[in-house]
Amino acid sequence: MDQHRNKATILSILCMGLGQIYNRQFTKGLLFLAFEAVSVYYFINNLGFALWGITTLGETPRTSANLHEGYDHSIFILIQSLITLIYLIVFLIAYYLNVKDARKVGQLRESGKKANNFMESIRYVLDYKFSVTLLTIPSLGILFFTVMPIIFMIMIAFTNYSAPKHIPPAMLVDWVGFDTFKNLLALKSWSYTFYGVLTWTIIWAVLSTVTTYFGGMLVALLINQKGIKLKGLWRTILILPYAIPQLISLLVMRNMFNGQFGPINQYLRYFGLDAIPWLTEPMWARVTVILVNMWVGIPVSMLLIMGVLTTIPKDMYEAAEVDGATGYQKFKIVTLPMILFTTAPTLITQFAGNINNFNTIFLLTNGDPVNGKYQTAGSTDLLVTWLYKLTLQSNRYNMASAIGIIIFLIIASFSIYNYRRTKSFKEEDMIQ
Known part of the structure; x- marks a missing residue:
């Protein structure tokens, strides 16, 4: 048969x-x-x-x-x-x-x-x-x-x-x-650089994600208030930093924060204040890249959250008002949970993207100022920009590959773990 x-x-x-x-x-x-x-x-x-x-x-x-x-x-x-x-x-x-x-x-x-x-x-x-x-x-x-x-x-x-x-x-x-990984993690000349750059990368990813996300949320909530007039104009003005190519924005910012010739320091000198080493002193350089990243990133979060705000049913706010909820309580009980529920996966994606945010660091500071204790890395270098320098400037291809694997493991582990813990993953039918 x-x-x-x-x-x-x-x-x-x-x-x-x-x-x-x-x-x-x-x-x-x-x-x-x-x-x-x-x-x-x-x-x-x-x-x-x-x-x-x-x-x-x-x-x-x-x-x-x-x-x-x-x-x-x-x-x-x-x-x-x-x-x-x-x-x-x-x-x-x-x-x-x-x-x-x-x-x-x-x-x-x-x-x-x-x-x-x-x-x-x-x-x-x-x-x-x-x-x-x-x-x-x-x-x-x-x-x-x-x-x-x-x-x-x-x-x-x-x-x-x-x-x-x-x-x-x-x-x-x-x-x-595994000799490359052993040298990177244990050999003093390499491990000091690796742990230093890794620490700054995590700090940068957390601060840049939190500042842009909650900054965008604040701006979106302000524009969405009932008493705000010309909302379309405000949206247009606030979206301009995102509409302009990032390459142009970051290079302009680099010139503006130039310690010697930049207009920001020139204004400070005009008012009798000391010039600030925005890009030449390690701590100030890190503060500067976070501030500039806020300028570039807040419009993205603002657009995302404004879209979420339009989907929240008005009945939920009316019910909260009937129960005597204040404006802050309505935000805490209704607005914030709905925003977090909808945007949690995007927030995780933004964090992962900031770990690999090559453009902001490379175009603004090129990883500088130079750190004499580091192996080919600067004070503002992330793992990804250090990887770039190891590959194209130092020809340390094995070290760069090892760092690439570590970056992947960090991002994949964090993203999978946190995404599976979000309510949007556990309760997919919440808003159905």
């Missing part, structure tokens, strides 16, 4: 496409056969090299004797090996789908139904599996252009790929296990 199903399954396991040919789906079977032939040819020429390369990362550095050919470039070998292994995974998935398809069609034949021809199969895919078909190409793109670079970065963290001793092709790169 299972004759067609079993035969098609066995044939498709032996060779891609044979099961489809057995089921009289000749065009589909030939396409599967062609895909396997191309893949096998590719693996014959590259799989052995990939396994050797990802294990050894090369054996022959470039010297004066082999200046133009005959040397190994560890990073190119790692990338080529990674591409081959990812393609192998894609091939195995396609092989599984080939077996599954042949078995399914064989089962249809056993029930007396006719197998679809090639055009009918295409029509079925476009009509009933259109979403899956449409997502296939972007998924492959994400696999090779997003997932693969992430895997590559993770692998770099377990090598000694850094200046000055291990930069290909003159020198080879080797696997070193």
